Amino acid sequence: MAVFFSNMLYTFLIAFGVMIGASFFAALGALISDHPPFKTMLDVAASVKIWAVALALGGTFSSFEVIEKGILTGELKAVIKQLVYIVTALAGANVGYFFIKLMKECYKLWIP
Numbered sequence: 122m123a124v125f126f127s128n129m130l131y132t133f134l135i136a137f138g139v140m141i142g143a144s145f146f147a148a149l150g151a152l153i154s155d156h157p158p159f160k161t162m163l164d165v166a167a168s169v170k171i172w173a174v175a176l177a178l179g180g181t182f183s184s185f186e187v188i189e190k191g192i193l194t195g196e197l198k199a200v201i202k203q204l205v206y207i208v209t210a211l212a213g214a215n216v217g218y219f220f221i222k223l224m225k226e227c228y229k230l231w232i233p
Contacts, residue, residue, distance in 0.1 A: 125202065132177045132206050133213035139173035140166055140217025159225045166221045170214045177210040 144162040151161035178184045184203050191199035 129205065129209045132209045133216075136173045136177035136210045136213030137217040137220075139176055140169060140214055141220065143169045143173075144217075144221050159228060162221050163225065166218045170218060173214040173217065174207070174210040177213060178206060 144166045147165035148158035148162045151158045
């Protein structure tokens, strides 16, 4: 059971880290090329969300294979575990996206 929760934590943080990392490096590129960094961060974060989920799961096909085998062999526990991992990865990506949005709103408050 402890392995399951640690894997959930890894999945969440990997998806979160992909969102934050991709957005920060996109902002760095925007600064270098004289574009608005926060707009670029939000645009990249919105488009990278699904890739963050796929990366956190270790590739999309492995999760679907486990779900398929679980359904065909009647192992409901394996299906539920994979669905929990998918939801956890989605939560990590969404929290990362909202963190980027929060940064933009805080920037508006700090800089008049």
